[in-house]
Amino acid sequence: MLLTANPTSIALQAKLFRGFADPSRLSIMETLRDGEMTVSEIVEATQLSQSNISNHLACLRDCGLVAAEQDGRYVRYRLSDPRVEQLLALADELLGDVARGVYECVHLK
Amino acid sequence: MLLTANPTSIALQAKLFRGFADPSRLSIMETLRDGEMTVSEIVEATQLSQSNISNHLACLRDCGLVAAEQDGRYVRYRLSDPRVEQLLALADELLGDVARGVYECVHLK
């Protein structure tokens, strides 16, 4: 029996949360809640630059949060797991109650 | 009807996730799943420095993820909302399936 949680899994969990902790990546994932989209559709929906989107998609894909499928010269992306959406939904719910505090927290920007 | 999600709420949601996106803060929250603890108990359980813990507790408290209660010269901290635990649990579950990808993702460290 361990007195402290496994340090490795803590570090991994933190890394997983960092996948969700950026506005651009969240915008991408929010956009993908409406279903599969090509990169250019995501670019249009989010108004972010193509290289930025591509970088973040690579990150999300590496982390296993989204999945990609080539379709001709397009690549379609989708959320890879229902729990990704659940996590987004749960965070949104929690944010309903803690929004003011989060907004005013000076330790994070 | 908006074509894109509210930018403000996206930014806030990202900020909320950043609250979970650090190993020290996760260690603190994991520790607090066992119940209320004083700062020094958290320091002992996590093996992190006192000032570091205090800084992170201030962050978590500002964000509304933990709540504090003075008790003599001690301050007891606890998770402020059941959804904080739910988020931790859901992330852990998801991590069960995406751990390898997250571990190998070079975009995040």
Next chain:
DNA sequence: ACAATACATCAGTATATACTGATACAATGA
């Protein structure tokens, strides 16, 4: 083959933020 389109990669810059060590503040007991 060539041009056009879709996407990926990379280097460089700027910012965010975690951590340490020193110090301040608060509460208690002698």
Next chain:
DNA sequence: TCATTGTATCAGTATATACTGATGTATTGT
């Protein structure tokens, strides 16, 4: 009151990482 203990704050340093702009690669149509 003074010393001790518990907690908070702060400046400075080091690192992580988001973003841009340029360029590379892949796919398709002519």
